[in-house]
Amino acid sequence: MINRVRMPELDPNIRNKSFDEVALGFSIEQVKIEASRCLNCVNPRCVKACPVNIDIPKFIQQILSDNFKDAYCTIYQDNILPSVCSRVCPQEKQCEGACVLGIKTESVAIGSLERFIGDYCLENCFYKDEKIEDNNKAVAIVGSGPAGLACAAQIRRYGYQTDVYEALHEFGGVLKYGIPEFRLPKNIVDSEIDRLKKLGVNFYKNVIIGKTLTLDQLIKEYKYDSVFIGSGAGLPSSLGIKGENLNGVYYANEFLTRVNLMKANSFPSYATPVKIKDIVAVVGGGNVAMDAARTAKRLGAKKVYIIYRRDINSLPARLEEIHHAIEEGIEFKLLLNPVEIIGHNYEINKIKCQVMELGEKDQTGRQKPIPTNSFVDIDVDNLIIAIGQSPNPIIKKSTPELLCDNWGRIIVNDYQTSIPGVFAGGDIVTGAATVILAMGAGKSAAIHINKFLRNA
Numbered sequence: 001m002i003n004r005v006r007m008p009e010l011d012p013n014i015r016n017k018s019f020d021e022v023a024l025g026f027s028i029e030q031v032k033i034e035a036s037r038c039l040n041c042v043n044p045r046c047v048k049a050c051p052v053n054i055d056i057p058k059f060i061q062q063i064l065s066d067n068f069k070d071a072y073c074t075i076y077q078d079n080i081l082p083s084v085c086s087r088v089c090p091q092e093k094q095c096e097g098a099c100v101l102g103i104k105t106e107s108v109a110i111g112s113l114e115r116f117i118g119d120y121c122l123e124n125c126f127y128k129d130e131k132i133e134d135n136n137k138a139v140a141i142v143g144s145g146p147a148g149l150a151c152a153a154q155i156r157r158y159g160y161q162t163d164v165y166e167a168l169h170e171f172g173g174v175l176k177y178g179i180p181e182f183r184l185p186k187n188i189v190d191s192e193i194d195r196l197k198k199l200g201v202n203f204y205k206n207v208i209i210g211k212t213l214t215l216d217q218l219i220k221e222y223k224y225d226s227v228f229i230g231s232g233a234g235l236p237s238s239l240g241i242k243g244e245n246l247n248g249v250y251y252a253n254e255f256l257t258r259v260n261l262m263k264a265n266s267f268p269s270y271a272t273p274v275k276i277k278d279i280v281a282v283v284g285g286g287n288v289a290m291d292a293a294r295t296a297k298r299l300g301a302k303k304v305y306i307i308y309r310r311d312i313n314s315l316p317a318r319l320e321e322i323h324h325a326i327e328e329g330i331e332f333k334l335l336l337n338p339v340e341i342i343g344h345n346y347e348i349n350k351i352k353c354q355v356m357e358l359g360e361k362d363q364t365g366r367q368k369p370i371p372t373n374s375f376v377d378i379d380v381d382n383l384i385i386a387i388g389q390s391p392n393p394i395i396k397k398s399t400p401e402l403l404c405d406n407w408g409r410i411i412v413n414d415y416q417t418s419i420p421g422v423f424a425g426g427d428i429v430t431g432a433a434t435v436i437l438a439m440g441a442g443k444s445a446a447i448h449i450n451k452f453l454r455n456a
């Protein structure tokens, strides 16, 4: 049996000082070897485990017969962002996790194969031309993250005028403002969004629905036949402990947005600064925490700690991110929970943490962290809080009839909200989740919008 081909990567001690992409992609030779490992199963479990059900064995067989463009069309049919998803999906929990090869040896590197095909077709300007028959109805999409983009593509394919309204000055949602350049180059996101523009989707930036325009205006004044809300979960959760307002404490979303979108790493060439000093602690164990820690390291921090209240096996981040963080010199301080942020002259200089131990398993199958009577102080210059995000309440505030649950998530029934003709999907409905789940929701919502409008 041929071993799984490893994707080449930049050296950890070089890449932790640069924002260049870490994973370098497969060559044609590597992609052919890896594709040859696929067993082309009769009942492919990988397809069922992919949230958008890409026909994985089909595109792998197309790679083997050198039909890279056909392989692209196979993927694109179900996933309009192959170069993005191949870089950020937790494949080990989805397609690759279900691959039968993984039972006895190592699963096929499905994500790396998808990335090769996506990038190959971007580099060679191959674009799947789709014939669209326009109808006379229009749909507004709120938010240009993965949910909004997937909904927009599908809605446009049905022939509707499709207009995306984005609050920020760049399109892509978390793909742009959250996930760092070294993991997901921004030109890749732009190129994949450009394909939607070619499909005929219109994009409008700097429009905050709920402030610049209300939902009501979109329907009554702008005469949209339907609206999809994909406004995500961008509101950071706080620790709720003393000292959170000290200088040097950041929320991960703000910190990452400053660097990714405002280019704070190039201050003073760009106007937005970010003050990262020698010792940085990041609280949290998900992808956001890994991204914040690895970004802080690249901004020159000498020591970067991840502080997490469970053990290393319970970290919710993608395996690859944890592995890359360790290689880059990020230190993990586990079974600790911050209880106070201590400062001097309004600047943070210490965090007090309670030592935790693991108890019984909870509903998620992970062991619950239980506080002990021990405490430790850790000297730090910065603290970045990455313990979760919740939906931004802006749309709800301007539209009280839009029903939300206690966590601010929009309540839907078959993707339709409490307002007839207004649909929603992605993180705004589920709370913070993943790119591919948001895309799956956007696409499914489009199917329901189409049904709704055909019957209207």
Ligand SMILES: Cc1cc2nc3c(=O)[nH]c(=O)nc-3n(C[C@H](O)[C@H](O)[C@H](O)COP(=O)(O)OP(=O)(O)OC[C@H]3O[C@@H](n4cnc5c(N)ncnc54)[C@H](O)[C@@H]3O)c2cc1C
Pocket (backbone or CB within 6 Å): 088, 089, 090, 142, 143, 144, 145, 146, 147, 148, 165, 166, 167, 168, 172, 173, 174, 175, 178, 179, 207, 208, 209, 210, 230, 231, 232, 233, 234, 256, 287, 288, 291, 318, 392, 394, 395, 425, 426, 427, 428, 432, 433, 434, 435, 436, 438
């Ligand atoms: C730092 C970070 C790293 C992550 N890493 C991964 C990863 O590796 N893999 C993975 O699968 N998932 C990852 N995730 C999670 C994933 O990115 C999200 O689940 C996904 O982006 C949700 O998509 P969405 O379209 O629902 O929302 P978003 O991506 O948040 O997009 C929502 C968009 O709506 C806009 N918007 C909000 N309110 C309004 C308004 N009122 N009017 C107009 N526009 C509005 C926002 O500006 C934004 O552009 C990460 C998240 C973060 C924060």
